[in-house]
Amino acid sequence: MNIRLYNAKVLTMEKDRPVFDGEVWVKNEKIVYVAEKAELLSEWDREIPRIVWDMEIDCRGNLIMPGFKNAHTHSGMTFLRSYADDVPLQEWLNEKVFPKEAKLSGEDIYHLTRLAVLEYVTSGITSIFDMYLTPDTVAEACLDMGMRCVLVSGLNDFSSSLEKVEEEYLKWNKKNSLVSYQLGFHAEYTCSKELLWDISRLAHKYQAPVYTHLAETRKEVEECRGRYGISPAVFLDSLGMFEYGGGCYHCVHLTDEDMDIFRRRRLYVVTNPASNLKLASGIAPIAKFRQRRIPVAIGTDGPASNNCLDMFREMFLVSGLSKYREKDASSLDAEEVLRMATVNGAKAMRLNRADVLAKGKYADLIMIDLSQPNMQPIHNIPKNLVYSGSKSNVSMTMINGKILYYKGQFNVGESPEAIYRRCDEIVKRIFS
Secondary structure, three states, rough: OEEEEEEEEEEEOOOOOOOOOOOOOOEEEEEEEEEEEEHHHHOOOOOOOOOEEEEEOOOOOOOEEEEEEEEEEHHHHHHHHOOOOOHHHHHHHHHHHHHHHHOOOOHHHHHHHHHHHHHHHHHOOEEEEEOOHHHHHHHHHHHHHHHHEEEOOOOEEEEEHHHHHHHHHHHOOOOOOOOEEEEEEEHHHOOHHHHHHHHHHHHHHHHHOEEEEEEOOOOHHHHHHHHHHOOOOHHHHHHHOOOOEEEEEOOOOOOHHHHHHHHHHEEEEEOHHHHHHHHOOOOOOOOHHOEEEEEEEOOOOOOOOOOOHHHHHHHHHHHHHOOOHHHHHHHHOOOHHHHHHHHHHHHHHOOOOOHHHHHOOOEEEEOOOOOOOHHHOHHHHHHHHHHOOOOHEEEEEEEOOOOOOOEEEOOOOHHHHHHHHHHHHHHHHHHH
């Protein structure tokens, strides 16, 4: 489909390129043209081919920008939203989450993931890095709805197997523009040393990055030191786990030695501020990561620990909590936070063709309504997005060249009401 987005303000997220007035053209799943108004006027007759448009959208001065990349989530946990609340992490996991998850089927997770996708697109999220129990059904839900998804294994001593992970890795990394797969495991504290060695060997076999939860709580770090005499990051690095890069989720309690490993191994930190606050896990030292040139991306975590799949809230918290932690209002600039939520997220997820708006990149983009009161006056659009932006400002979400959400209406193959009904049935069965 040929789509022309015109009369827009455009933020490509390319380095040092400010917002400009212009157009974005899409052909099928790719961006074919991004230009400022002055370029259009000079090139129209001479350079630009005549295109028959399937759709032309007058953006009326609103903003076109890359979609947000949710670099850590557990979509299928929608069934636990506002149930497993107000308890510490280990109690939350062992007494609230794990017993209910044991009752889930792969089909349940398919439908529960679809509910999460509805929320993602209303928040301007165009890619998710999803770790959950049945990667195949998560992938099928995303394919059916048009959501770009990077699957990551949550392998541990109690679920899946190394053989299954390798099978999934090979299956979902065949050519498919919407779904890919990265190696991972749940956490050091849910995996035996033998299993962790096996994962490391698998990573070496495919020269692949590895992703995991790491240093989320002080208790987790202390217990690892009790087992092995060293921190989780140092222990995993001693197994050769991160020789080909990767990333870690949370990273609230990293030592200087841990950060040296992150820098040396080119690991991404994926911060999840709302979840860490709600579970009282702590505040990640984002300013220190940046000082050490450790790249940071942003995730919501799952809808049981957050409970909201909203990147606007995450961006505000990343910035605000850093300022509070460092006692320095200049510790983290809003434009850098916006980069974490878009470009850095794409790179952490190995989605190098979905990071910015440019010719040849995937058409994963959103439109932000600048006419609403919270976006006025327009002194600085990136700062408005981080400090006053809201899900209510997302008027369009396009993924892979397909508009999935536009002015409050979904185009995902099924009505929201039907998805809600199916999820309600699952919840009633699980909690009966």
